[in-house]
Amino acid sequence: MNYLFEKExxxxxxxxxxxxxxxxxxxxxxxxxxxxxxxxxxxxxxxGDDELRSSMIKWIPQNNEWSWLYQKMMDLAVEAxxxxxxxxxxxxxxxxxxxYYASEKGHYNWHQDxxxxxxxxxxxxxxxxxxSESDEYEGGELLISLGGGLKDxxxxxxxxxxxxxxxxxxxxxxxxxxxxxxxKGTRKSLVLWVGxxxxx
Numbered sequence: 001m002n003y004l005f006e007k008e009x010x011x012x013x014x015x016x017x018x019x020x021x022x023x024x025x026x027x028x029x030x031x032x033x034x035x036x037x038x039x040x041x042x043x044x045x046x047x048g049d050d051e052l053r054s055s056m057i058k059w060i061p062q063n064n065e066w067s068w069l070y071q072k073m074m075d076l077a078v079e080a081x082x083x084x085x086x087x088x089x090x091x092x093x094x095x096x097x098x099x100y101y102a103s104e105k106g107h108y109n110w111h112q113d114x115x116x117x118x119x120x121x122x123x124x125x126x127x128x129x130x131x132s133e134s135d136e137y138e139g140g141e142l143l144i145s146l147g148g149g150l151k152d153x154x155x156x157x158x159x160x161x162x163x164x165x166x167x168x169x170x171x172x173x174x175x176x177x178x179x180x181x182x183x184k185g186t187r188k189s190l191v192l193w194v195g196x197x198x199x200x
Contacts, residue, residue: 001189004179010083010084011083011084011086012084012172013146013147013172013175014083014084014171014173015081015144015159015161015169015170015171016080016083016169016171017162017167017168017169017170018076018167018168018172018185019159019162019164019167020166020167021072021073021076021164021167021168022072022129022164022166022168023130023166024165024166025173026069026072026165026166027131027165030069030097030190031042031131031188033060033065033066034058034060034097037058037059037060037097038058039056039057039058039059040056040057040117041055041056041057041116042054042055042056042057042098042108051109052108052109052111053107053108053109053111054100054101054104054105054106054107054108055098055099055100055101055104055106055107055108056098056099056101057096057097057098057099058096058097059095059096059097060094060095060096060097060190061094062091062094066095069095069190070091070095070192073091073095073127073129073190073192073194074090074091074194076127076168076170077125077127077170077194079106080125080170081125084124084125084172086124086125086172086195086196086199087124087187087196087199088125088194088196089195089196089197090194090195090196091191091192091193091194091195092119092122092193092195093119093193095190095191095192096186096190096191097131097188097189097190098189098190099187099188100137100140100179100182100186100188100190101186102137102138102139102182102183102185102186104183104194105181106140106179106181106182106186107140107178107179107180107181107184108148108178108179108188109178109183110145110176110177110178111176111177111178112173112174112175112176112177113126113173113174113177113193114173114174119195122195122196122197123173123193123194123195124169124172124173124193124194124195124196124199125170125171125172125173125193125194125195126171126172126175126177126189126191126192126193127168127169127170127191127192127193127194128142128161128168128169128170128189128190129166129167129168129169129189129190129191130142130163130164130165130166130167130168130169130187130188130189131163131165131166131189131190132165132184132185132186132187132188132189133165134163134164134165136185136186136187137182137184137185137186137187138183138184138185139180139181139182139183139184139187140163140179140180140181140182140187141160141161141163141168141179141180142160142161142163142177142178142179143158143160143161143177143178143179143180144158144159144161144171144175144176144177145157145158145159145175145176145177145178146159146181147176155176169194173193173195177188
């Protein structure tokens with residue numbers, strides 16, 4: 001006899017996107033606000049690796065000036081979570097503003113956002129909002145892997161995410177993803193991780 005409880009089935013290998021996660025006015029507001037923030041070289045959970053990543057980042061503080069942006073991104077996560085049903089609690093980390101430069105061969109090779117440590121291990125949803133318009137750079141595609149093994153340094157089954165200023169893409173933090181090399185211009189984006197306790 002089967003004693004399994006019937007539960008709704010969710011898709012753990014799917015992403016969710018918004019064409020207008022931020023309006024043009026909100027994108028401009030963010031750009032003006034981050035101008036005064038200090039920048040640093042992007043690292044991979046504490047360590048620099050030029051082969052894995054080449055970018056400059058700024059951390060947007062969790063304060064009254066930026067509360068509207070945190071709230072907006074959290075609202076996106078709540079809506080997108082309808083396809084994963086993760087047990088979410090909060091955004092434990094600051095929003096990361098990232099710039100990839102063609103002159104520096106900007107890129108971020110295949111990686112997961114979830115990792116070891118108190119903060120990284122609690123990430124469940126990764127939120128990326130593109131700040132640059134599509135014609136402001138070439139290359140720089142956000143790719144999400146659906147698995148299938150590596151071939152010539154890339155996975156066989158990849159999703160090429162929508163792009164454009166204000167476009168938001170959300171996906172489970174355990175999914176492998178990358179930003180392909182920038183060949184012209186500059187790609188700017190926001191990233192925030194929303195998490196909770198252990199997966200269940």
